[in-house]
Amino acid sequence: MDKNIIDDPGKMKPGYIPSRFVDREMEREVLADSLSTKSLPNLHLYGPRGTGKSHLVRQVLRNTPTTLNTVYIPCNRYNTQYKALKQLFQAISNDDIGNGYHTSLLQRQIAQRTDVTKTVVVLDEIDFLLLNDGDDLLYYLSRLEHSSRISVVTISSNYPDLANHVEPRTYSSLQPKQIRFEPYASEEIYRILVDRARNGLTPDSVEQAAVAYIANQTQNAQLALAWLRTAAEQADHQVTEELVRDLGMTSYGNYVVEKLDNFSAHHKALCRTITELSAENQVVQTGEIYDRYLNHRNTESMDPLSQRRISDFLKDLELLNVIEADYHYGGSKGKTREIWRTEAFECMH
């Protein structure tokens, strides 16, 4: 008998966007309505990780009329104005363009082309771009001459409202309409998992209790799906509750790897270092992390970066919600931050 219970690997992959969405009907309507109006509004979507923001947007974009240009830019990867503009330019002109140009040249080119066609620009993980390069891109996009022809959709897992994270002039010309995504209830996670199992796995290959177990442990749909996938890959004929329970940590590891996909080897090394250190102490400090990171470089054959740089990278991990940090001022510890693993990590035990 065939051990493999994965029927359709494509549908189990991290990036897979189902054609039919479980729940989120209201959010979908608001999105679809907004993008079908004559004067396109700007939108800001906020919700914790794994609440379906990105997937829903991409799915809605897929079904927009072809008269509308749609561009999806993950800002964790394209984290400067220039890189994002480059993606935008490529998407609306089908022309590749190199790196040595002036930003304003790209801006002019884009202004010309968005004159003609309506365009929706999705900036997913906008936090990373704001942190790394400020709000120049948002300001530019909001002030395009025919701004009713262009819609800027920002997505964030950390900033409920952009107002506190961009300059006032940017916010006032952007005026985004807010859409909030509440965390999934466990019944919803349950339905999502069941739906996915039905599509991607062979029939009757998943114990109901296994799905229920996952649904009870996490509200993060992305994590839940990574868990199901990990279990399905390991399963011998059937995904059982026991198997799911055993694979908790492995699944979380896979989920983090998925998250870190667009980041540097240093980010990954840092992440391993923190996991290792926090197994020893509950809470660790930047200094310890940096020291340990320096030791690791011998075994991992890569040039170490400065503490300044690592400090920024830790911020990245924080924005990814892979770690949590408390900024500690004063005391015998001086000004530093205390870092620990996220709740998601803890509940996988």
Next chain:
DNA sequence: TATGTTTCAAATGAATCCACGTCAGCGGGATTA
């Protein structure tokens, strides 16, 4: 053959973005005097 002109590729220059490093000021409770 000597000299002038054209042509085209390679070399050079000036400008761009960006990852990363260095520097210095800062913060504020704990410690010390």
Next chain:
DNA sequence: ATCCCGCTGACGTGGATTCATTTGAAACATAAA
């Protein structure tokens, strides 16, 4: 009052990349010996 120690913003550097200009040599053209 001082210490702690890493956060943080400003700024500089060098690599990779771009377009524009210059250079250099070959190819060709013309005129003179």
